[in-house]
Amino acid sequence: MNSKDLENVDEVINFINTTIPDEVVKFRLHLDKETDRGCALMAAAFLDELLKKLLEKYMVNEPNSFKELFTGSGGLSSFSSKINLSYLLGLISEKSKRDLHIIRKIRNEFAHSMEIIDFEHPPIASRCRELHHNVFRDELSPRKSFVRIAFGVAGLLNGAMLMVEKRSVHENIDFDSDEWLKGIVSSEKLLKEIALYQINNNEQK
Structure with missing residues (x-):
């Protein structure tokens, strides 16, 4: 590794330290201490909660x-529904949606298996190889990947939370307001003009 590589690594570490919340860093550290089953379940639960927070931050304030x-x-x-909704609202990318669904399926493999399995279990290892967001594009064991x-x-979900703009509640229509009453009058006038035009047009035929 040359000095340029070292500079790049330092930049990555500095970026992580300054932009990623402590809870995300702690999440990463805790995964190393978990069994394979615990790792999969914890990761899915954490990402599920992040999606919930992202959606809550985006949607109108109605607890x-x-x-x-x-x-x-x-x-x-x-x-699953949080993943799909976040994608449909434009809060996450198609690749993020895909990776989240793969992680969800890996979680389900562990959760529903009556056998003692790990990340080397062929169906799980295969799903790990399908994951997209391997920034360094290097070969890793299924668990490390x-x-x-x-x-x-x-x-990425944390970054989305930093950028998202909260939606505001639509105002109720005030049927007694001057603007609404003027709109009603204008609409009635327009309808009368259309009806008159149709009558005249039919008489000309």
Whole structure:
């Protein structure tokens, strides 16, 4: 490794230290201490929670409605639905959506297996090779690839939270306001003119 490589590594470390929250860094460190099953379950749960926070930051400030949809048996409480909704709202990229779904499927492999399996289990190792966000494009073991990419996607979700603009609630229509009443009058006038035009047009035929 030459001095230029060292400078690049220093820049990467400095970037991580200055832009990635402590909770994301701690998440990465905790993954190393987990069993393979624990690693997969923890990573998926953490990313699930980040997606929830991203969506909450984007959507209008209505805590009760949000809680009803995103917790318990709410329609958007599943990891899968949060991934798809975040993509459809333009909050994450297609590749991020794909990696998140792969991580979700790896989580499910571990969670639903009655056997003791690890990241070398062929179906899981195969899914790890499908993951996209390997920044350095190097060859890694399935577990190391999973951990690196889960951490990278967590960083992307955090970046999205920094950039997203919160939606505002649409104002209610005030049916007693002057603007609304003027609009009604204008609409009625327009409808009368259209009706008169149609009558005249039919008489000319």
